[in-house]
Amino acid sequence: MMRKPTIDDVAREAGVSKGLVSLALNGRPGVSAAARERIDAAAAELGWRPSTNARSLAMKRAYSLGLVVRRDPSTFEADPFFAAYVAGVESVLAAHGQVLVLSVVPDHETETQTYRRLIADQRVDGFLLTDLLESDPRIELIAGLGGRAVTLGRPQGESPFPAVTRDYASGIESLLTHLAELGHRRVAHVAGDENMQHARTRLERHREVADRLGLETVVEHTDFSPEQGMDATRRLLARPDRPTAIVYANDPMAFAGIAVAHELGLDLPGELSIAGMDGSDMGRFVYPTLTTLDNDPAGWGRASTQALLDLVERGQAADVPLPPAALIVRASTTAPTATA
Amino acid sequence: MMRKPTIDDVAREAGVSKGLVSLALNGRPGVSAAARERIDAAAAELGWRPSTNARSLAMKRAYSLGLVVRRDPSTFEADPFFAAYVAGVESVLAAHGQVLVLSVVPDHETETQTYRRLIADQRVDGFLLTDLLESDPRIELIAGLGGRAVTLGRPQGESPFPAVTRDYASGIESLLTHLAELGHRRVAHVAGDENMQHARTRLERHREVADRLGLETVVEHTDFSPEQGMDATRRLLARPDRPTAIVYANDPMAFAGIAVAHELGLDLPGELSIAGMDGSDMGRFVYPTLTTLDNDPAGWGRASTQALLDLVERGQAADVPLPPAALIVRASTTAPTATA
DNA sequence: TTGAAAGCGCTACCAA
DNA sequence: TTGGTAGCGCTTTCAA
Numbered sequence: 001m002m003r004k005p006t007i008d009d010v011a012r013e014a015g016v017s018k019g020l021v022s023l024a025l026n027g028r029p030g031v032s033a034a035a036r037e038r039i040d041a042a043a044a045e046l047g048w049r050p051s052t053n054a055r056s057l058a059m060k061r062a063y064s065l066g067l068v069v070r071r072d073p074s075t076f077e078a079d080p081f082f083a084a085y086v087a088g089v090e091s092v093l094a095a096h097g098q099v100l101v102l103s104v105v106p107d108h109e110t111e112t113q114t115y116r117r118l119i120a121d122q123r124v125d126g127f128l129l130t131d132l133l134e135s136d137p138r139i140e141l142i143a144g145l146g147g148r149a150v151t152l153g154r155p156q157g158e159s160p161f162p163a164v165t166r167d168y169a170s171g172i173e174s175l176l177t178h179l180a181e182l183g184h185r186r187v188a189h190v191a192g193d194e195n196m197q198h199a200r201t202r203l204e205r206h207r208e209v210a211d212r213l214g215l216e217t218v219v220e221h222t223d224f225s226p227e228q229g230m231d232a233t234r235r236l237l238a239r240p241d242r243p244t245a246i247v248y249a250n251d252p253m254a255f256a257g258i259a260v261a262h263e264l265g266l267d268l269p270g271e272l273s274i275a276g277m278d279g280s281d282m283g284r285f286v287y288p289t290l291t292t293l294d295n296d297p298a299g300w301g302r303a304s305t306q307a308l309l310d311l312v313e314r315g316q317a318a319d320v321p322l323p324p325a326a327l328i329v330r331a332s333t334t335a336p337t338a339t340a
Numbered sequence: 341m342m343r344k345p346t347i348d349d350v351a352r353e354a355g356v357s358k359g360l361v362s363l364a365l366n367g368r369p370g371v372s373a374a375a376r377e378r379i380d381a382a383a384a385e386l387g388w389r390p391s392t393n394a395r396s397l398a399m400k401r402a403y404s405l406g407l408v409v410r411r412d413p414s415t416f417e418a419d420p421f422f423a424a425y426v427a428g429v430e431s432v433l434a435a436h437g438q439v440l441v442l443s444v445v446p447d448h449e450t451e452t453q454t455y456r457r458l459i460a461d462q463r464v465d466g467f468l469l470t471d472l473l474e475s476d477p478r479i480e481l482i483a484g485l486g487g488r489a490v491t492l493g494r495p496q497g498e499s500p501f502p503a504v505t506r507d508y509a510s511g512i513e514s515l516l517t518h519l520a521e522l523g524h525r526r527v528a529h530v531a532g533d534e535n536m537q538h539a540r541t542r543l544e545r546h547r548e549v550a551d552r553l554g555l556e557t558v559v560e561h562t563d564f565s566p567e568q569g570m571d572a573t574r575r576l577l578a579r580p581d582r583p584t585a586i587v588y589a590n591d592p593m594a595f596a597g598i599a600v601a602h603e604l605g606l607d608l609p610g611e612l613s614i615a616g617m618d619g620s621d622m623g624r625f626v627y628p629t630l631t632t633l634d635n636d637p638a639g640w641g642r643a644s645t646q647a648l649l650d651l652v653e654r655g656q657a658a659d660v661p662l663p664p665a666a667l668i669v670r671a672s673t674t675a676p677t678a679t680a
Numbered sequence: 681t682t683g684a685a686a687g688c689g690c691t692a693c694c695a696a
Numbered sequence: 697t698t699g700g701t702a703g704c705g706c707t708t709t710c711a712a
Contacts, residue, residue, distance in 0.1 A: 008689080050689080054691090056690090057706085064463075356683085362708085366707085375681080
């Protein structure tokens, strides 16, 4: 079996020095067209692929990006955002010959260690920061270690990293307008973990818009888990002034809400309208099918990866606003049945 | 800012050659206790961590494992196996200072390219092969490229790679016995993609056990997607000899089945018992809560990763049998209501 | 048991 | 525009 061709083989074959091959490979200026041509031909003929390991050593680069997910498996399992997000990440990473290093950790301490280890060992060139907290310690941690990152959402404090953001105001407005037009007056909001950036903005937008539309709002707080989504739903449905519609800050809690409603024997969606906020595909396979906002996780994946690559490779990157989340009306929202 | 210490710094500090530091670092014989001690002390004092990049270049190793998932995002999204599996993988990988490279690809062609690229660029030392097909072309592909892997499940043909397996016979036997004892006589099986190894074994076990217990079986075939799970359920419930219980080859289809039953206005679980087979946590947050088999995805993750590391590092690894899948009885299975 | 030196396959720098 | 050479930080001979 023949050994893998190296840059020396290509240089010899093309009759040039390996320095020149390097320049040509990286599309750098200062290589004559003729030389470039012979180099390309030689590389193609030998089937040469530059060694990532050698480049990494010389460049002090990993040519990979890191994603560290802290979650207990049960919550992670239900997360409809994740899969499509990673697919989006992959699509741009592959085009750049880079890879994604994924880590799933159970707790905060392991999380911190993981970031440290990945940076110290130069396993990644930057991090994708999902599940952003309002005041996220990872930003300081990574910046302090000399690492780079991009945030999904804009953190509260100062951040040296680019942020990818999506406007939820219009989506939530569409959703609540939709409910108001159906005749709902009491619309509850089951909020997520308020330390999390998107939980808080979703709740704030809900409050604002509901006020403007003259809707009565009750809020229940959770940690985004289906478990707490169930509890919140039970509390809401036990109220004397039971809401006729419940908006959940994510889809998994909405599914749990549907389960509770079934358990209580409510007629859905007549006796209770339900909406989620992740645009999950699973929403098409529950009864009734779930009204939600289209969150386009793959779009988040592509945008955040591109921004991070820009930062890593060009030293800077601008914030990226994603198109506003759009309303997806399915069967779980309808006019409330008149109650005696 | 001080530069990262290298092996030379440690050697100098300890007053030895760097070759000796290398031996000590890797726990190799031929280093005196005294030298080893001074080296350890020097390394600790300087806070030295060997450069993964340099080792990779010298050793032609990536110190990372690859997981390539081919799935359209909608199916992936619903996959309760994946998250806990990766968490299990991580737990052993981190202890070995290695990382997981994850790739999510949409189709077979991209999948093949991804394996080729990862091997050619030496980005990973081996692959975890999930979603095993009965006759899986990835085995030949990877073996042909000189790569290594471990399979989750045992493939039909010859395989040079170790296999991690779990016995489902006893779990399926427990499940069907449970249903038989509740009084069910017609138990349908909604099978998954028959090209997939676990889909076929689950179906075969179901048939065997049902025969033995004298249960009548109807089988519907699907591709494991909730979408087809819905269709299959509709067909089953439209039959004149409608089954009183349906066993689904995975949990997402079982959820879809529950949705269809609700849609048709069936009283669950009385009029229809439903069971899944992934032991998903989500099963606790639907109504009725889902009876299923405990698949322990994290266990799969730990075992397959350990086997692959053994193979990569010691050149060989044995097959690993996991404990049999156990029955988890929840609310979705009950005695069938007597029909007039 | 230890040290010196070569090599892994690239990039970067300095002359020419 | 090019070639030669010196790294990047390890591991692995081969002598001593």
